[in-house]
Amino acid sequence: MSNNEITTLPIIVIAGPTASGKTGLGIELAKKQKSIIINADSMQVYKSIPILAATPTAEEQKEVPHKLYGIYEADNRGNVVDWLTLCRKEIDAARNSGNIPIIIGGTGMYIDALINGLSPIPETPQEIREEVSKIYEEKGLSYLYEIITSTDAQTAERLSPNDSTRIRRAVEIWFHTKKTLSYWHNIPTKTFYPKEDFLTIYIKPKREELDKRLRIRFDKMIEQGALEEVKQLLTYHLSDSLPAMRALGVQELKKYIENECSLNEAIELGKLHTRQYAKRQSTWFNNRFQADYIYEECFGLDSKKDSNFITELVDNLQKRYKLLAK
Secondary structure (H helix, E strand, C coil), X not given: CCCCCECCCCEEEEECCCCCXXXXXXXXXXXXXXXXXXXXXXXXXXXXXXXXXXXXXXXXXXXXXXECCCCECCCCCCCHHHHHHHHHXXXXXXXXXXXXXXXXXXXXXXXXXXXXXXCCCCXXXXXXXXXXXXXXXXXXXXXXXXXXXXXXXXXXXXXXXXXXXXXXXXXXHHHHHCCCHHHHHCCCXXXXXXXXXXXXXXXXXCHHHHHHHHHHHHHHHHHHCHHHHHHHHHCCCCCXXXXXXXXXXXXXXHHHHCCCXXXXXXXXXXXXXXXXXXXXXXXXXXXHCXXXXXXCCCCCCCHHHHHHHHHHHHHHHHHHEHHXXX
């Protein structure tokens, strides 16, 4: 056996910005090998927003087994620790049953935790989360940010003052452990799988190409019922701080529903925020994701190029992973 051969089933990771074609690539690759697709998108875990989260359709999910899609109600405050626990269970179950796990998503924090591990930060109790939530509702995000600024300058410097999720998390950790988030981040991380088990793919389209695709997709979401999806979500009377309420398009369409702007204005704002988000994703992956393969356009635009890329990936899998060469 050569040094490059691996005797366990690989863990394939497909990453990239929203609308780059990750789902399509994952399904086509999964059809070539016995595989299970596992979600690594922090919005696609919510069952109430399948349109705006661009969750794989029922037809797509019938083609290949899909896991961790639509598993949470909208009032669940999903986090990377919970996702990683669930993801590891699905990976291990897939490999034990002879399936290749294909992890697909654009949430860099999730993918980084899976590949590089997590800091051993204790999970905060429900009462602490409720205490911080109450402070947030009564005194606002700026008050919580001031707590972090005064106790943990290192964390405050790297957080946006508008990042409610991470600010709340930092305060929860401080209240619970009396140690700062930066303290916990400086403790060596715990990894779960050898680096050589991963085969990583980054879809990296040109900005103009992705922007055009994003605009078209947002219009299609409106046609598919995104407005009705948000109307239904608002009947739950959830806090705007919840992740599901911050999904791209929710707050923008909410403004229209509440007569704060026209539908066209809401749509254009949604498209703008989506493009800005995709740009942040691309920046993160460009700086933090070391991929084995880079596909430098959206998957699904050129069938010949797509097919050649899939063939290249399958050939590599058969050469590199001994179990697949049988």
